[in-house]
Amino acid sequence: xxxxxxxxxxxxxxxxxxxxxxxxxxxxxxxxxxxxxxxxxxxxxxxxxxxxxxxxxxxxxxxxxxxxxxxxxxxxxxxxxxxxxxxxxxxxxxxxxxxxxxxxxxxxxxxxxxxxxxxxxxxxxxxxxxxxxxxxxxxxxxxxxxxxxxxxxxxxxxxxxxxxxxxxxxxxxxxxxxxxxxxxxxxxxxxxxxxxxxxxxxxxxxxxxxxxxxxxxxxxxxxxxxxxxxxxxxxxxxxxxxxxxxxxxxxxxxxxxxxxxxxxxxxxxxxxxxxxxxxxxxxxxxxxxxxxxxxxxxxxxxxxxxxxxxxxxxxxxxxxxxxxxxxxxxxxxxxxxxxxxxxxxxxxxxxxxxxxxxxxxxxxxxxxxxxxxxxxxxxxxxxxxxxxxxxxxxxxxxxxxxxxxxxx
Amino acid sequence: xxxxxxxxxxxxxxxxxxxxxxxxxxxxxxxxxxxxxxxxxxxxxxxxxxxxxxxxxxxxxxxxxxxxxxxxxxxxxxxxxxxxxxxxxxxxxxxxxxxxxxxxxxxxxxxxxxxxxxxxxxxxxxxxxxxxxxxxxxxxxxxxxxxxxxxxxxxxxxxxxxxxxxxxxxxxxxxxxxxxxxxxxxxxxxxxxxxxxxxxxxxxxxxxxxxxxxxxxxxxxxxxxxxxxxxxxxxxxxxxxxxxxxxxxxxxxxxxxxxxxxxxxxxxxxxxxxxxxxxxxxxxxxxxxxxxxxxxxxxxxxxxxxxxxxxxxxxxxxxxxxxxxxxxxxxxxxxxxxxxxxxxxxxxxxxxxxxxxxxxxxxxxxxxxxxxxxxxxxxxxxxxxxxxxxxxxxxxxxxxxxxxxxxx
Numbered sequence: 156x157x158x159x160x161x162x163x164x165x166x167x168x169x170x171x172x173x174x175x176x177x178x179x180x181x182x183x184x185x186x187x188x189x190x191x192x193x194x195x196x197x198x199x200x201x202x203x204x205x206x207x208x209x210x211x212x213x214x215x216x217x218x219x220x221x222x223x224x225x226x227x228x229x230x231x232x233x234x235x236x237x238x239x240x241x242x243x244x245x246x247x248x249x250x251x252x253x254x255x256x257x258x259x260x261x262x263x264x265x266x267x268x269x270x271x272x273x274x275x276x277x278x279x280x281x282x283x284x285x286x287x288x289x290x291x292x293x294x295x296x297x298x299x300x301x302x303x304x305x306x307x308x309x310x311x312x313x314x315x316x317x318x319x320x321x322x323x324x325x326x327x328x329x330x331x332x333x334x335x336x337x338x339x340x341x342x343x344x345x346x347x348x349x350x351x352x353x354x355x356x357x358x359x360x361x362x363x364x365x366x367x368x369x370x371x372x373x374x375x376x377x378x379x380x381x382x383x384x385x386x387x388x389x390x391x392x393x394x395x396x397x398x399x400x401x402x403x404x405x406x407x408x409x410x411x412x413x414x415x416x417x418x419x420x421x422x423x424x425x426x427x428x429x430x431x432x433x434x435x436x437x438x439x440x441x442x443x444x445x446x447x448x449x450x451x452x453x454x455x456x457x458x459x460x461x462x463x464x465x466x467x468x469x470x471x472x473x474x475x476x477x478x479x480x481x482x483x484x485x486x487x488x489x490x491x492x493x494x495x496x497x498x499x500x501x502x503x504x505x506x507x508x509x510x511x512x513x514x515x516x517x518x519x520x521x522x523x524x525x526x527x528x529x530x531x532x533x534x535x536x537x538x539x540x541x542x543x544x545x546x547x548x549x550x551x552x553x554x555x556x557x558x559x560x561x562x563x
Numbered sequence: 564x565x566x567x568x569x570x571x572x573x574x575x576x577x578x579x580x581x582x583x584x585x586x587x588x589x590x591x592x593x594x595x596x597x598x599x600x601x602x603x604x605x606x607x608x609x610x611x612x613x614x615x616x617x618x619x620x621x622x623x624x625x626x627x628x629x630x631x632x633x634x635x636x637x638x639x640x641x642x643x644x645x646x647x648x649x650x651x652x653x654x655x656x657x658x659x660x661x662x663x664x665x666x667x668x669x670x671x672x673x674x675x676x677x678x679x680x681x682x683x684x685x686x687x688x689x690x691x692x693x694x695x696x697x698x699x700x701x702x703x704x705x706x707x708x709x710x711x712x713x714x715x716x717x718x719x720x721x722x723x724x725x726x727x728x729x730x731x732x733x734x735x736x737x738x739x740x741x742x743x744x745x746x747x748x749x750x751x752x753x754x755x756x757x758x759x760x761x762x763x764x765x766x767x768x769x770x771x772x773x774x775x776x777x778x779x780x781x782x783x784x785x786x787x788x789x790x791x792x793x794x795x796x797x798x799x800x801x802x803x804x805x806x807x808x809x810x811x812x813x814x815x816x817x818x819x820x821x822x823x824x825x826x827x828x829x830x831x832x833x834x835x836x837x838x839x840x841x842x843x844x845x846x847x848x849x850x851x852x853x854x855x856x857x858x859x860x861x862x863x864x865x866x867x868x869x870x871x872x873x874x875x876x877x878x879x880x881x882x883x884x885x886x887x888x889x890x891x892x893x894x895x896x897x898x899x900x901x902x903x904x905x906x907x908x909x910x911x912x913x914x915x916x917x918x919x920x921x922x923x924x925x926x927x928x929x930x931x932x933x934x935x936x937x938x939x940x941x942x943x944x945x946x947x948x949x950x951x952x953x954x955x956x957x958x959x960x961x962x963x964x965x966x967x968x969x970x971x
Binding site: 212214215216217247248249250251252253282283284285465466469470472473475478479480482483485486487488490491492493494495497507509510511512550551552554555556558559 | 620622623624625655656657658659660661690691692693873874877878880881883886887888890891893894895896899900901902903905915917918919920958959960962963964966967
């Protein structure tokens with residue numbers, strides 16, 4: 156179905172030019188797992204010394220590949236690493252057969268690449284509950300390994316798409332001590348997107364040097380303010396995986412480098428926003444800025460309550476400046492709020508304050524904000540210093556069309 | 564907008580015949596608050612000695628009438644009581660003006676009915692954030708009082724509708740010690756319906772005798788297993804109010820009467836299910852039975868996670884037996900689950916067990932279940948004795964149509 160959906164109106168004009176990440180080679184191929192006539196599998200192989208960090212869905216029904224990746228994180232990095240991803244089948248809720256599929260794929264990749272099985276990470280995305288035809292994937296591994304290339308990130312991003320309408324990539328380069336460090340990432344995700352877990356499939360690579368513990372800490376910290384602050388439909392995938400791999404091939408140790416952290420955060424924010432921009436049926440990209448909450452955690456609770464509200468999201472789809480629904484979503488969130496201290500703005504238009512509509516608010520000013528492709532909703536609780544920004548999209552007929560028909 | 568929506572395909576064939584509740588008289592009228600050409604206000608007046616219980620939204624941005632009702636519960640019941648409800652405007656997030664509106668309406672009702680202001684309860688339902696034109700309501704009170712009648716429950720149910728496509732009523736009669744006790748209730752609600760608060764506007768009357776504390780305890784207990792177990796769209800209203808009034812006019816004390824409790828529960832379940840059946844855009848009524856959870860609370864968490872999942876609800880709309888999305892919703896709920904102990908059935912069709920699709924499951928059997936108007940999803944966690952049943956509807960194009968246009 157992914158192939159037939161129109162490209163999101165919120166998509167970037169084209170896939171970005173990504174830098175080569177030293178120590179990384181990739182290849183995409185067509186295994187015919189479910190989709191025909193397109194690539195549906197990608198292999199990434201990284202040099203010895205590559206450290207690997209990851210965050211994953213906290214779903215109690217997470218998939219076999221997620222469980223396998225979690226178990227392998229933090230292992231010996233001396234031998235390098237590989238990642239194999241397929242689309243079209245998530246290998247989730249497939250019982251012991253699912254674990255067998257993962258084991259067989261890992262064994263085959265290890266055999267052909269010469270890497271230890273403990274350094275082979277896999278992911279699967281697509282329909283839940285159907286057996287993964289892993290033989291079709293295994294049959295492609297030799298060709299994938301033979302075709303490995305340093306410039307195949309875009310092909311890899313395309314191979315992992317499901318209901319995505321565009322391939323997602325982002326990059327940054329920073330100079331540290333006169334040396335250039337590169338970061339490049341790819342992502343897939345469009346529906347079954349909710350925060351507070353890892354999210355979707357995201358692979359970020361850098362040629363920086365960073366020990367695994369530091370790499371993991373940095374990934375977790377930045378994930379909380381990027382991927383964990385987006386939502387399309389409040390539904391959390393069984394397969395969400397975000398991996399960050401540092402090949403070290405630049406020779407630059409980025410421990411405690413603020414520049415590197417900033418660059419990595421920029422890449423993660425860019426990719427996470429692209430996922431929202433490709434939200435199923437999305438026509439509006441919505442940033443929700445919460446300030447004045449009792450704590451950052453309560454700010455996030457309010458932000459996600461607004462971002463996940465079907466009534467707020469349908470109002471945005473209808474270009475209706477329906478701030479009453481924002482009031483409703485704040486009221487139901489469970490976090491602290493005081494009606495008379497709240498203020499709400501759409502973009503720069505102050506809509507409500509002191510427990511009621513702002514005296515200078517004109518409906519046409521709010522309506523003008525809602526006609527934009529990118530909408531900002533600002534809420535100040537007036538209670539404390541807690542802040543959070545979350546991102547979401549609108550809820551449209553196209554979401555229903557996609558999800559009443561598509562078996563994911 | 565309510566007038567132009569087609570009647571829900573899940574609606575009962577007609578409004579039920581309701582018994583007369585001794586000690587209760589009602590009248591509906593047209594104040595022109597927002598809607599034209601229909602009734603939009605109702606007054607109920609009850610005899611001296613009537614005890615009044617209520618549960619209300621826990622929203623932090625709850626409306627002025629909700630706050631006023633909460634403050635008045637538990638007061639002296641010797642003088643009787645009155646309830647005045649308008650539709651078209653919720654008087655929520657209307658600042659101090661909202662409180663003034665409530666006070667002026669209560670003063671006018673007290674003046675004309677001769678009841679003390681402390682026994683006048685009001686509710687408003689409709690658009691949030693616009694000033695309530697309370698003068699239009701006050702102008703109708705004398706006519707409403709003059710027209711009070713014991714048989715006007717259906718007219719009252721119609722007057723409080725907003726996006727509802729049918730008026731909702733339910734009743735029961737029980738014989739206790741040779742005497743008949745009657746219960747009759749009305750409700751409105753269609754969108755912005757979520758549990759764990761009170762819910763919507765619901766008024767239940769009985770001529771039973773029950774002290775206020777016992778009445779309140781009974782209402783709260785039964786609310787937790789009826790109205791607090793339904794959801795249309797996970798969004799919680801700022802105006803939710805459920806009131807139960809016992810006029811005592813039957814002369815029958817129902818303290819500790821199991822028959823009365825069962826009859827009251829039946830009325831509350833019936834009304835709560837009618838709200839789901841009138842869920843905005845609903846074409847399927849869905850009962851979700853959770854068993855085998857660690858606790859009843861965890862069973863409810865799982866049930867609501869399934870019931871509120873946009874992906875589950877759109878799959879049901881598409882008549883797709885997509886049990887993978889049920890697995891997803893269980894996994895994300897936060898409550899305990901073990902993939903390999905779970906079993907899932909659609910109606911009597913066992914779909915998944917032991918961590919995977921059931922070996923005897925045939926897709927056509929699941930698909931046949933999904934073509935029904937009323938669908939049962941059964942989930943057994945296999946962990947403990949916790950159970951809960953929740954009710955919801957599907958998520959359709961019509962929900963988007965209603966909510967991308969309607970200002971509620």
